[in-house]
Amino acid sequence: MIRCRPPSVFAALALLCLGVALGAYRPLTSLMSLHMLVQIPLLALAGVFTELAARRRRKTSADGASDAKRGPWSCNEYGVPGLLLASLIGTAWMIPKALDDALTDWRVAAFKYVGLPAAGWVLSASLRLAPAVIKLFFLGNFCWMAAIVGMLYLDQPVRLCNAYLLDDQDWAGRGLIALAIILPLGWLLTEIRPIWRFISR
């Protein structure tokens, strides 16, 4: 399905994600849940879509001749380094201090607005190179972490972020737990064929 979309669709999606994340900066950072579960994923998604658009363009210009592994990602064998980087950056944005500092410290804000799209780009490029087992490993890691962090947020009787209300912290916690359920389900749907092959082997 994804394969037949022209690059301009991905480019438009990337611009839309970036536009919403930057344009609605104030409302999106006014609540911890929106900041964590909408703005930050949007920034990462902008990177993902940019990579997809760039890849489509490269592929059409090279007439589909270049193999992905011989491209600029040959040092990203099986996507492991890229997935490691992306998952560590994902971890970083589950730290409450990161959310607070992104509002007050320009260095952390820069890390957010530049680092997240970059991480999205790396994620997208690496996912394409990774076999299902490696994807499962990183996805599993990310999801249990999100679920545990979400439960910790829900469990805390005190505010973890100085900039956000306690109610909202609970919502961010619930959202993280939901993410930990929805992400693997979505992945299961997209990867149903190799998984089915693996099971029925």
Added chain:
Amino acid sequence: MRWALTLLLALLAGIGALYGLTDGFTVLTAESARRQEVALAPRDLQDARIIDGQGRVSSLHSELQADGRVAIVNFFYTRCISLCLAQGYVTQRLQAAIKAAGLDSHVRLLSISFDPRDRGPDLNRYASGMHADPAVWQFRAFEQPRQGAALLKQFGIIVVPAVLGDFEHNAALHVVTSDGRLARIVDIDEPGLALQVAKALSASRTASRLRDMRELRGLAAVGGSRKEEAQ
């Protein structure tokens, strides 16, 4: 080989980001970060104009200096019905502890309102509600909200507007010396520690003042003996 190198680079970059965000794997929240920062490097506070219960305007620095005691500062607003009440109760207990230990000539309590609606009468009403002894526990508000905001930023206090005109804010006990330096931030669950820190600071200050005086006296004595020699 190239793969191992990129793996290492990815690991270093990711761990580096985590290291930077957590101040070297020591803190997870901005609140503990600010407490640690102040404990490691006390901050010189900027000045702000404040008003008291009678509506008199003065500056924070000149007041700290004139009083001379170490102040345990906290921030509140008089309409608060949640956190400030808990904080007020802790401060009440601190007041009793200060008086019981006879420390009222060394340590005092200072509650500063960050709510621009709070004026003299509000402070007085709150003070009497808290059974505050004016000799030990004083209440102030900022004269100009903008100046107050700048000082709050330096303290690391973040005020978030909540529903029904309420505010949510981080609460802690801030130990401030008479020369306008934020020396330590202590959790409101540890008033004993705040008192201990304040007492230690006051003692070290008195000791250094005594040393200064002794040195001065020594100089005077040297001067005197020189005079005698000259005669």
